[in-house]
Amino acid sequence: MRNKCLQKLFPDPNDHKTVKKEFADFALMMNDFQNADSIEDRxxxxxxxxxxxxxxxxxxxxSLALKLLxxxxxxxxxxxxxxxxxxxxxxERNKLTPERAEDLVFAHNNLRLLSRQSETYHVGPSRMWDVGGDGVESFTGVGMLEGANLTLDEPELEAEIMDALT
Structure with a gap:
C-alpha cells in the first residue's frame, strides 16, 4: 500500500524511483540515515x-514527512x-435502521457542503447553517447568537432568533 501511495504522490517515474530509494535508505538505516547520531535521535x-x-x-x-507530520x-x-x-x-425516531440513519447523515453533510457553493450562503438565515465551516477559523466578529449551538429541541427559540435575524 505504501508503494501505491507513493505512486499517486509522485507520478513521474524518476521521482517515484528516487523517493522509493530514499524510503529504503531510511527504513534500513543506510547512507544518509546510518550515522549514530541519526539513529540515536530517532x-x-x-x-x-x-x-x-x-x-x-x-x-x-x-518534504513528504514534514507535510504529513x-x-x-x-x-x-x-x-x-x-x-x-x-x-x-x-x-422519537428510534425505529430508523442504522443503514437509513447513516444515509440521512451522509445526505445532510453533503447538502451542508453543497450549500457553500450557493450565492445565499453568506447572507440571510442560511448564514447560521455552517458557522466556522470545516476550518479552524476563529469566531472573531461573530455575534453571540450566530455562534450559538442551536438544536431542533428548541424550535420556538430557534424560530424567534431566525425571525429577529431576517
Whole structure:
C-alpha cells in the first residue's frame, strides 16, 4: 500500500524511483540515515524535529514527512457527524435502521457542503447553517447568537432568533 501511495504522490517515474530509494535508505538505516547520531535521535526526538534535523539530504522524503507530520489532528469531523446523527436518530425516531440513519447523515453533510457553493450562503438565515465551516477559523466578529449551538429541541427559540435575524 505504501508503494501505491507513493505512486499517486509522485507520478513521474524518476521521482517515484528516487523517493522509493530514499524510503529504503531510511527504513534500513543506510547512507544518509546510518550515522549514530541519526539513529540515536530517532528515540529522543519528536518525528517532526527528527526530520528537520536529519532528513536534509533527501530530495522528496523529508518534504513528504514534514507535510504529513505537520497536519493537525482533530476529531471535529467525527464530532460533527455524531451531532448530525443525534439530530436524525432521536427517541422519537428510534425505529430508523442504522443503514437509513447513516444515509440521512451522509445526505445532510453533503447538502451542508453543497450549500457553500450557493450565492445565499453568506447572507440571510442560511448564514447560521455552517458557522466556522470545516476550518479552524476563529469566531472573531461573530455575534453571540450566530455562534450559538442551536438544536431542533428548541424550535420556538430557534424560530424567534431566525425571525429577529431576517
Amino acid at each position: 528515540d529522543d526526538f519528536e518525528p517532526k524535529q527528527w526530520w528537520g534535523t536529519h532528513g536534509g539530504s533527501t530530495k522528496f522524503l523529508k 505537520g497536519q493537525p489532528s482533530s476529531s471535529s469531523c467525527c464530532e460533527r457527524n455524531w451531532s448530525s446523527y443525534s439530530f436524525i436518530h432521536s427517541s
